Amino acid sequence: MSVMPIPQQNHLLAALPAEVQQRLLVNLELIPLPLGMVLYESGDALRHVYFPIDAIVSLLYVMENGASAEISVVGNEGLIGVAVFMGGESTPSRAIVQSAGYAFRLLGKQFKDEVNRHSEMLHLMLRYTQALLTQMAQTAVCNRHHSIDQQLCRWLLLSLDRLSGNQLVMTQELIANMLGVRREGVTEAAGKLQKLGVIEYSRGHIHVLDRCKLEQLSCECYAVVKKETDRLLFYVPAEPRQGQPALR
Amino acid sequence: MSVMPIPQQNHLLAALPAEVQQRLLVNLELIPLPLGMVLYESGDALRHVYFPIDAIVSLLYVMENGASAEISVVGNEGLIGVAVFMGGESTPSRAIVQSAGYAFRLLGKQFKDEVNRHSEMLHLMLRYTQALLTQMAQTAVCNRHHSIDQQLCRWLLLSLDRLSGNQLVMTQELIANMLGVRREGVTEAAGKLQKLGVIEYSRGHIHVLDRCKLEQLSCECYAVVKKETDRLLFYVPAEPRQGQPALR
DNA sequence: CTTCTTGCGTGCGCTAGCGCACAGAGACGG
DNA sequence: CCGTCTCTGTGCGCTAGCGCACGCAAGAAG
Missing domain, CATH: 1.10.10.10 (Winged helix-like DNA-binding domain superfamily/Winged helix DNA-binding domain)
Structure with missing residues (x-):
């Protein structure tokens, strides 16, 4: 990273209404995410939400005996901490940095308030969450059959x-x-x-x-998840972004 | 089913504010769900949301080669059709009746409008969706290791x-x-x-x-999902339901 | 240049689960 | 009462993946 990361490099932040972006910007904190850093542990109350710029974060479930499995993976197309606006405040999984880089972060409470004030923003977050859901479902299938x-x-x-x-x-x-x-x-x-x-x-x-x-x-799982993610996040009817082909 | 099912037998419907219940009641349609009935196919636009009373519905992913895997299971603690308020309108999975019984259903659009009007209702639905998310994640892990x-x-x-x-x-x-x-x-x-x-x-x-x-x-997966579901759906601080021990 | 650590290659025996094939036995209609 | 269909039991050969153990080589550290 020779150039300074900007919030708009995260797709979710970039897709927010200009007005909201303005207000959030001052509160966004740029954080380096070194390989292996744990953003939260299973069951932790989420203090922050993270918007990756060039880092990749894995949601990992770690079993009692220490064995683990990746549940989903998040890059600059998404955010870490959906439980903040989903209402649970925590999840039984670990968020761990899989590829070092930078992310912007925001206090959970601030983000939650903002989401609840702007239905457009909420709906964007919910579409992202559905993409996450799809990824998890597909991971389950993939683990079973491939x-x-x-x-x-x-x-x-x-x-x-x-x-x-x-x-x-x-x-x-x-x-x-x-x-x-x-x-x-x-x-x-x-x-x-x-x-x-x-x-x-x-x-x-x-x-x-x-x-x-x-x-x-x-296996087919990759294509299914990609297609569905694109459908949910990048197809915005009657806007310039329509038809953008890929995650990045 | 010798007695007539009532909407409140579904936990989500029962947990709605009285005012909302009143308005929804007239639009709820009681539907028998015979074993094997498909509520929606992968990719279908969701016309209705279903609230099971005594039926069980499985979310199943069916692969190209016909092999399948259950993603999650829904009974009277939940609803089928989260994509309606999550914004995707469809999901790449099939909803199929695993145990015959009854469900109430509602037009997707009506439900969506209602959810968007009442933040309390929305937040209940989102907590349920997070429980679903947990179940999917755990299914993925279980498929891998058990x-x-x-x-x-x-x-x-x-x-x-x-x-x-x-x-x-x-x-x-x-x-x-x-x-x-x-x-x-x-x-x-x-x-x-x-x-x-x-x-x-x-x-x-x-x-x-x-x-x-x-x-x-x-395996531990059952207990993890149950505990998390109870936490998300049945622990409502400072209310009579607090401490209810189980799903049913 | 040596030493140590980390990451990768490989071999071996073992088990869970697969695919297939077929047999018996309850249910059920005629 | 008989034929048929559905559900379950069982056996057999096969493979993917596991657990373990060890060797080797590229970098890092001294």
Whole structure:
């Protein structure tokens, strides 16, 4: 990040009415999110909501025995902390930084008040929440029916969509935690992809060489979630943004 | 159903302010939900929202190859059709009746207008939606990490909580569809439970004999979802309902 | 340049769950 | 009472993924 991040780089913030943006701007706090930082733990009352700029945050469920599984992933298309306006104030999951970067944050209470004052803003947030819901549902299905190979492809694509460039900084161990599988399983799957010339990696750095191939090898889950997310967030009838094709 | 169902048997309808109840009552339509009825298909625009009384409805994702997986389950604690007020108007899943019974339904537009007029009502619906979110997340985790035996226990408990009595009408084949596993897998798991004296079944009728044991044999997922659902929906500070222990 | 740490590769035995095939047994209509 | 359909039980070979153990090599630290 050589240039200063601005709030409008987060799609949700950018989509707010100008008037609301003005009022929120002064309260937004730019926060660096280093890899592995925990934004909140399972059951924590949410003090802030976070709007990622170039960071990626995973919602992770950690079981009693320590095993984990990623529930959903959030980049600059969304926000962390939907429980603030959904009313629960907490969720039984952990929010952890999966790719370092920056985010703007806002006090939960302030955000909640603002959301409740502006129905347009509320409805935007609710559409985002529905996109999140879709992602969770699809994760459930994917966990049930698809191979590690397919899931790795899906996961790489989800991350890629939320990054600029085609390189991820991410060890296989961490990917395994996210997918809820063995590290060796990821090694094997990644090895296959490398042999096929789809990716190239070494010691925590993954280059995606052939995104197209990746999409072919992925299960349907990626496309379903992407399509639905685009429908919910980026198709705004009779506005200039209409038809914007992708997450980023 | 020898007695006439009344709207207040649905927890969400019962929790609405008296004034709103009055206005909705005349528009509520009592509908019988036979086993297997599809309330909506993946991608359908939602014409109605449904409030189950004694029926159970599953949200099911059906993949391209026909395989399926249950995303969440809804009984008289909730409603079918959250996409109406979340703004998406549709979801990529099927709503199918898993246990026959009755539900009240309401035109989606009417419900939406009502929700948008009453913030108290909206907030109740959002809390329910968060409970749904939790259930989906937990389903994802459960699909990843737990055995068919454990998942069957969880599934039986979820159904039991939404029924009166301790008998389910449900073939192993259908349970397998819900869990997204083989029918034989369910046969085996159910056989174990029967040997342990936890359940008793024959040709689509399952009697639960020892609910306690069922909870012990289930994975943590059931308890997590139940606790969170109770927290979100039934704990209303400084009101008579406070401390109500269970879903039903 | 050495040493240590971190990330990746690999092999091996094991189990859960799959796909398939078929058999028996309750329910039910004629 | 008989044929038919639906539901459940069982057996068998197969594979994906697990747990474990160990080796190796690229960077970082000294």
